[in-house]
Amino acid sequence: MFKCAFLGCGPRAKGHARVYKNIQRGRIVGISDLDEKRLQAFGDEFGVRNRYRDAAEMLDREKPDVLHLVTIPGLRVPLLTFAAAHKVPLVIVEKPIALWGEDYKQIKALGEQSQTKFVVNTQLHFHGRNLELKRDVADGRIGEVRHIDVSARSTPLDQGVHVLELAHSYNGFSAMAKVFGNVAGGKNLASRQPAPDMAQAYIDFANGVHASFITGACAPIATKNESIYHHKRIAAFGTRGFVQWTMWWWERLVDGKYERGEHDYGVEDDQAQARLTEAAFDWLEDENKPHPTRLELNLVQFNAILGLYVSALRNAPVALPFDPPDGLYGALSFRLT
Incomplete structure (x- = not known):
């Protein structure tokens, strides 16, 4: 069973989380958000007990296999770097992966140097x-x-x-x-x-x-x-x-x-989100099954x-x-x- 955590508990994160009721190989072990009200509401809605204001504490204690990074795009570089420094095996990050040439080049370099696998959440x-x-x-x-x-x-x-x-x-x-x-x-x-x-x-x-x-x-x-x-x-x-x-x-x-x-787009989108997550598990289990929305392709x-x-x-x-x-x-x- 893969241990999965969330950094960011806003509305888009709910689209990532609600499909776990249909996922057999993973479970949510921890969530983190700076907004206490949002953190508690998210934890209550999805039945997650371990809730953290400090993301580093969550990663150190829970040691997730997969981190869902669902935050504003202006924070991509520091938070992807943060996840890689904590040796998270795989990160599913919301789109867009970058905003301009400066952060594109930083993220590209991080992907080439890091042992962490990065998947971009283009679930369509x-x-x-x-x-x-x-x-x-x-x-x-x-x-x-x-x-x-x-x-x-x-x-x-x-x-x-x-x-x-x-x-x-x-x-x-x-x-x-x-x-x-x-x-x-x-x-x-x-x-x-x-x-x-x-x-x-x-x-x-x-x-x-x-x-x-x-x-x-x-x-x-x-x-x-x-x-x-x-x-x-x-x-x-x-x-x-x-x-x-x-x-x-x-x-x-x-x-x-x-x-x-x-x-029905809503039904299909939830099914697609589940497939994207399952494909991340496949990649963790087998290097010969790279994820089709991995960072390398998304940067292209x-x-x-x-x-x-x-x-x-x-x-x-x-x-x-x-x-x-x-x-x-x-x-x-x-x-x-």
Whole structure:
């Protein structure tokens, strides 16, 4: 039985915790938060006895195998470093993994030097219908893949990272070779996930597939729900047909046969979170089963987002991977505000 702990007991952490009722190989042994009221409420809701204001004390006493790090993204570098220093075997960290070039480079170096395994919580990868449609693509049911189209109506860091992971995984994690794009709107640069309000990019992959990436108010409306958070989607087009997933429905066309169906996003999301956690256990048990949303792959995707920012500033394509410059926040703020 894997021992699991939580650092951060806010609303998003509840999405991580509630799936443990359906997980057989792990149990929550400790939780930590600086907010006493939130800590106690979380512990009461999920039946966790060991509650800590001091995260170091929790790690020293409980010695968890897995740490769920569910805090604001501005704390990624110090808290990931903290977990690695305490020799936590595996950390599941919320997205986005970074904000700018500076913390991206620090986290990349930490991942290369640390014995701790890091998994980024892009759980859409594990949605049941996504797994099915990805198998269709991998098995060649839609023929040779020519184009992938992903979009979300929130910002590139808030929800764009989710759909970019889908583009990468639907394409078999082929290397990203080039990005050309633009950004607009500076309102969200002052948020906890500072990013342009809108972004659009064209991404070339090493295997010849091309992808379009659109986020913000310029992105397609994918469902009847008016909330900007309900429009994540991906479509993959091949020589024999296409597949498309949205948060509430899906469709598939193969050799002239069309299918369409609906699903409950909330139910699927909990199931996906459980699968993501179970895959972390698999990786701990077997080095030959690396996690599909591990840090190494997520940094490839985040590098493309940084490349998009630089492309917008230079009005030119950016070859990937690249070494992002410092100061992107200031440069984008000057341009957009």
